[in-house]
Amino acid sequence: MIDLRLDEEQQLIRETVHSFAMEKIRPVAHEADESGAIPGTLVAQAWELGLVQGSVPEQYGGYGQGSSAITGTVIAEAMAEGDLAVAMHVLSPRLVIDPVLSLGSEAQKKDILPRYCGERFVAGAAAVCEPRWDFSPAKMQTTARRDGSSWVLEGKKCLVPLADDAPFIVVYARDAQDKMIGAFLVPAGTPGLQIGEREKNLGLRALATFEITLEDCRVPADARLGDDATPLLRRARVAQSAMAVGVAKASLDYAVGYAKEREAFGVKIAQKQAIAFMLADMAIEIDAMRLLNWEAAWNLDQGNDSVREIALARQYVADGVMQVTDHGIQVLGGHGFIRDHPVELFARNGRGFAAFEGLASV
Amino acid sequence: MDFSLSEAAKKRKETMRFVAEYVMRPISRQYDEAEHENPMEFFNTMWEASRGNREATKISGDGKKGGEASENTLLACIQIEELAWGDAGLYLSIPNPGLGGAAINAAGTPEQRDRFLKTFYDGKPRWGAMAITEPHFGSDSKQVSMTARRDGDEWVLNGTKIFCTSGHRALEMSDGFVVVWATLDRTKGRPAIKSFVVSAGTPGVKVTKLEHKMGIRASDTAEITFEDARLPADSILGTPEIVTKGTAGFKGVMATFDATRPIVAASGIGVAQAALDVVKQTLKDSGIEIRYEAPAHEMTVLERAVMWMESQLQAARLLTYRACNMMDRGERNSREASMCKAKAGLAVTRITQKAVELLGPIGYSRKLLLEKWMRDAKITDIYEGTQQINQMIVARSILGYSSAELN
Numbered sequence: 001m002i003d004l005r006l007d008e009e010q011q012l013i014r015e016t017v018h019s020f021a022m023e024k025i026r027p028v029a030h031e032a033d034e035s036g037a038i039p040g041t042l043v044a045q046a047w048e049l050g051l052v053q054g055s056v057p058e059q060y061g062g063y064g065q066g067s068s069a070i071t072g073t074v075i076a077e078a079m080a081e082g083d084l085a086v087a088m089h090v091l092s093p094r095l096v097i098d099p100v101l102s103l104g105s106e107a108q109k110k111d112i113l114p115r116y117c118g119e120r121f122v123a124g125a126a127a128v129c130e131p132r133w134d135f136s137p138a139k140m141q142t143t144a145r146r147d148g149s150s151w152v153l154e155g156k157k158c159l160v161p162l163a164d165d166a167p168f169i170v171v172y173a174r175d176a177q178d179k180m181i182g183a184f185l186v187p188a189g190t191p192g193l194q195i196g197e198r199e200k201n202l203g204l205r206a207l208a209t210f211e212i213t214l215e216d217c218r219v220p221a222d223a224r225l226g227d228d229a230t231p232l233l234r235r236a237r238v239a240q241s242a243m244a245v246g247v248a249k250a251s252l253d254y255a256v257g258y259a260k261e262r263e264a265f266g267v268k269i270a271q272k273q274a275i276a277f278m279l280a281d282m283a284i285e286i287d288a289m290r291l292l293n294w295e296a297a298w299n300l301d302q303g304n305d306s307v308r309e310i311a312l313a314r315q316y317v318a319d320g321v322m323q324v325t326d327h328g329i330q331v332l333g334g335h336g337f338i339r340d341h342p343v344e345l346f347a348r349n350g351r352g353f354a355a356f357e358g359l360a361s362v
Numbered sequence: 363m364d365f366s367l368s369e370a371a372k373k374r375k376e377t378m379r380f381v382a383e384y385v386m387r388p389i390s391r392q393y394d395e396a397e398h399e400n401p402m403e404f405f406n407t408m409w410e411a412s413r414g415n416r417e418a419t420k421i422s423g424d425g426k427k428g429g430e431a432s433e434n435t436l437l438a439c440i441q442i443e444e445l446a447w448g449d450a451g452l453y454l455s456i457p458n459p460g461l462g463g464a465a466i467n468a469a470g471t472p473e474q475r476d477r478f479l480k481t482f483y484d485g486k487p488r489w490g491a492m493a494i495t496e497p498h499f500g501s502d503s504k505q506v507s508m509t510a511r512r513d514g515d516e517w518v519l520n521g522t523k524i525f526c527t528s529g530h531r532a533l534e535m536s537d538g539f540v541v542v543w544a545t546l547d548r549t550k551g552r553p554a555i556k557s558f559v560v561s562a563g564t565p566g567v568k569v570t571k572l573e574h575k576m577g578i579r580a581s582d583t584a585e586i587t588f589e590d591a592r593l594p595a596d597s598i599l600g601t602p603e604i605v606t607k608g609t610a611g612f613k614g615v616m617a618t619f620d621a622t623r624p625i626v627a628a629s630g631i632g633v634a635q636a637a638l639d640v641v642k643q644t645l646k647d648s649g650i651e652i653r654y655e656a657p658a659h660e661m662t663v664l665e666r667a668v669m670w671m672e673s674q675l676q677a678a679r680l681l682t683y684r685a686c687n688m689m690d691r692g693e694r695n696s697r698e699a700s701m702c703k704a705k706a707g708l709a710v711t712r713i714t715q716k717a718v719e720l721l722g723p724i725g726y727s728r729k730l731l732l733e734k735w736m737r738d739a740k741i742t743d744i745y746e747g748t749q750q751i752n753q754m755i756v757a758r759s760i761l762g763y764s765s766a767e768l769n
Contacts (some may be wrong), residue, residue: 001368002436004684010363072363136657256760271768276757279752283700283760287684288677295680299366311654316673354658 004291010074013051017078020049025082026342032206033345037143038089046090047100047121051075052078056097061114066101067094069235069297072244072362077290078260080246081253085206087117087243092162095126097360099170099183112185115167125156126234127212128358130162136174137181137357142214144173144224151184151224153192153217155314160170163195167212169321171214172358183229184219187300188312192217198223203348225249232361234307235300237314239360241293243258244321244353245286251328251346252282258332258341281326291314296361318354371440378441382448383663387731390449393580394734398572400535401452401580408456409487418501435621436686439628443679446632447639450738451580452619453629459490460528461622462541465557467656468618469599474673478539478559485533489532490539493523493586500525503543504552509546510598517558517598519591521545522570527745529584530569533562540586546604553606566591577737600709622746623699624685627706631679634710637717637735638671644721667720671713678706697759704752707743714739 005257006014024045032038055061055072093116100112115120127268130141142155153173171184175283186193196211212353256279260268269275292313299306326345336343367375385407393401425445459466459482466478482488499505508521523529523542532538540560547554560567571585644654645664652668653661661669681702688695714736718725725732743749758768 001364001433002366002683002687003364004372004680004687007363114541134657134659136659138655138657218599252760260761270757270761271763273750273754273768276761276763276768277753279760280704280756283756284681284705287701288681288705291680291684292673292677294363295365295676298363308654311674312669312673315669316677323649 002165004294006070006074010071013071014074016049016076016204017051017075018081020046021079021082021087025079025086026250029083029086029206029342029345030339032083032086034205034339036208037204038086038206042086043090043121046086046120051079052091052093052097052310053117056101056117057112060101060109061117063117064313067098069238069300069362070294072239073293073297075337076239076242076360076362077246078250080243081250083206083345084243087205087241087246088161088204088207090121091254091360092166093122093124094361095161095358096124096166096168096170099126099225099229099232100185102232103183103229104185105222108185108225110166110224114197123162123166125162125169126236126358126361127160127169127171128236129159129355130159131156131158131211135357137230140172140174141169142173143176144184145176146219146221149221150218151221152183153186153214153219155214157198157214158209158211159356159359160210160212161207163212164198164208166265169193169212170225172233173214181229181233182227183225183232185223185225186217186219190217190219200203201352203345203350203352231305233242233358234310235362236358236360237310238293238297238306239362240356241289241296241317242362243315243360244317244350245290245293245348247346248282248286248289248321248324251325251343251350252279252286254341254343254346255279255282255328255331258335262332269331278327278331282327285320285324289317292316300362314353317322321350321353322347328352353354366576367440371410371433371437374437375444376486378444379447381408382444384449386445386452387395390452390731393449393452395579397574397579398582400531401455404452405457405487407494409483412456413483431685432690435689436622436683439624439686440681442625442628443632443635448579448632449580450629450633450741451578453580453632454527455531457487457489457536461492461618462490462532462539462559463539464621464723465618466559466599467586468621469557470559474559474596474599482755486536487520489528489538491526491528491532491538491584493526493529493540493542495523495525496663497522499525500553501748503557506543506545506555507548508542508544509548510546510556510558512595512602513548513592515595517567517593517595519558519560519593521661522585522587524571524585525573525745526548526584526586528582529586530572530582533560533567533586534569535582537562541585541599542588550604551643554604556602557691558593558597559599560591560593560597564591564593575737576740577734584716617696617748619695620685620696620699621689623703623752624682624689626742626746627678627685627702629680630706630710630739631682633718633735633739633742634671634678634713637732637739638668638675638713640730640732641668641671641717641720644724664720667716671716674709675713678702678709681705697756700747700752700755700759703747704749704756707749710739710742720732721750 053062054064055067106231145152169186194213239358262269296309296313511518546553566589569584570587573583632752685702
């Protein structure tokens with residue numbers, strides 16, 4: 001029976017993460033964006049929330065039952081409301097945990113997962129995007145060739161978060177033989193894995209992302225997690241879309257607060273229809289974005305591949321977050337263009353969702 | 363969280379789709395072209411079906427507080443979505459208590475509900491209707507200038523109402539009723555506005571015009587003139603007192619919209635779904651499948667357009683289901699009701715326009731129903747509160763403003 005609400009547990013998670021995002025993350029978002037650095041203390045505090053460890057089952061060192069896509073979207077949205085770069089940073093371990101959990105062997109789970117459930121934050125990384133205008137997961141050019149008992153990875157990747165710090169990078173590559181997309185667990189320091197300079201992007205400036213090059217990069221046969229990694233990339237889209245909803249919500253809430261303070265022509269600007277209707281539109285679109293994405297996530301949790309739902313939600317959300325965050329700037333007028341206010345940051349971050357692949361996981 | 367339909371909802375959807383496909387579609391074009399004619403066979407068929415299944419024809423949910431979860435509002439929306447998929451104009455003209463019935467349910471005493479609704483389905487087809495709009499106002503409903511004067515044991519109504527859906531069928535084709543908004547005192551604003559149930563056959567009540575419309579032509583849209591129309595004292599819904607403190611009475615009337623807006627959204631969604639289905643079938647027949655995961659730079663304009671239509675439609679639908687959900691749980695849903703109505707109104711207008719565009723000359727031709735659906739969809743963004751009125755309600759809600767602060 002249709003019931004479009006979070007359950008009590010999900011509601012509680014949302015409230016916890018949202019308070020953290022607004023009280024701890026948002027106050028440092030501006031400085032992090034300007035300096036390109038996220039305070040270590042903040043990352044440690046986020047770690048203590050236990051969101052990452054909670055997605056790992058007890059037998060592998062965590063204290064959860066595994067992850068539901070719906071709960072994943074709740075966490076991703078609420079965290080991204082604070083700041084997108086910080087959210088991606090603190091949730092990055094899931095870029096390794098989720099592939100291992102869903103495709104890894106029992107031995108890999110026992111070996112890898114406990115490393116991400118310790119006292120301290122351990123960075124995770126995934127390499128999906130490639131530095132080409134016509135990149136798409138369906139047209140991945142990085143290849144994996146079988147050579148004896150090794151896989152040989154070749155190609156160039158970009159937008160790889162925390163590649164300089166992560167003990168493992170999950171590299172997505174096309175099997176040179178059967179053309180299937182595979183996920184390969186590549187340990188830091190593997191010969192042939194070159195980590196380039198830190199990237200400079202339109203948004204996500206606080207998130208350390210890198211271009212990486214794979215040249216005759218050899219990993220053992222069992223480094224390949226399962227066979228087909230396409231479902232993982234779909235799940236990533238659901239997580240990213242949830243973060244986009246969070247960014248859009250952040251823009252709306254800031255614009256509402258501003259519009260109720262700022263005066264023009266003798267009234268608060270929120271009392272003018274031109275402003276009020278923009279805010280109403282933003283609110284409607286945000287709820288629509290969230291519901292569509294929940295539907296995609298719910299279908300994943302039912303064991304469906306959710307191809308259509310995810311594609312529709314992603315397209316809708318990528319358009320929506322741009323429109324909403326642009327409205328957010330417009331409500332503030334000239335002040336929206338000044339970096340002292342976060343709405344331009346929301347729009348710069350929001351622009352990426354049409355391009356992002358594999359930057360988050362549920 | 364659950365995105366799946368219950369067994370009851372699936373069954374309702376299936377039944378209504380059958381009616382839509384085999385009873386409504388075959389006569390859809392005919393009654394679009396023959397405006398103001400009456401599809402009597404259709405009326406009789408629907409009337410007989412309604413009598414056998416009154417629960418299924420309820421226009422709004424019960425809004426149970428606590429206890430067992432109800433899904434009456436949701437079921438109503440699913441039903442209407444399917445019937446409007448068949449034909450939105452014919453759906454609107456199905457003999458039932460309509461919006462007038464919703465008002466009596468919301469604001470009437472148990473005795474009034476018994477009197478007007480309990481025996482409604484006895485006898486021949488009947489219609490209920492609601493008359494608010496007057497020639498000089500639409501959205502600004504506190505401008506009611508139709509007067510109600512007490513004279514002995516009667517109320518005396520004078521004035522003119524327009525845009526009354528099914529007004530003609532309620533008053534002149536059947537033994538139905540119209541719920542009419544009138545003021546007890548024009549100088550006292552909202553608190554003086556009351557609603558009255560006017561039964562067919564009331565002397566001094568006359569349908570003076572039937573509108574010619576862009577779409578939903580099978581539905582009658584009446585102008586009704588009241589000249590010293592006399593009603594029994596107990597025709598008034600709610601208290602006859604003019605309570606100036608607070609606007610509880612008026613708010614009560616406005617709360618009816620919380621139930622009717624998702625219904626209107628659902629009818630538009632049905633129309634847009636019909637258009638989308640034809641577009642997809644046409645593409646399929648031409649050997650074109652939508653590649654949902656195609657790389658962005660390889661996707662065709664067609665694929666992009668269809669995906670846009672599908673996601674817009676589903677967004678409107680989910681917002682509508684959410685508003686229904688809340689009403690079914692007895693939660694206040696004014697904001698969500700307006701959200702779904704605003705979203706659906708615009709989305710279905712654009713989706714049906716896009717459908718006509720995509721199919722080119724075929725889409726524009728009256729051989730297919732696409733052009734009709736484009737005409738039928740537009741009203742979704744207008745009646746039961748225009749796009750702008752609903753934006754206003756959403757804006758007030760998220761800003762925490764009263765109507766005095768934002769207007």
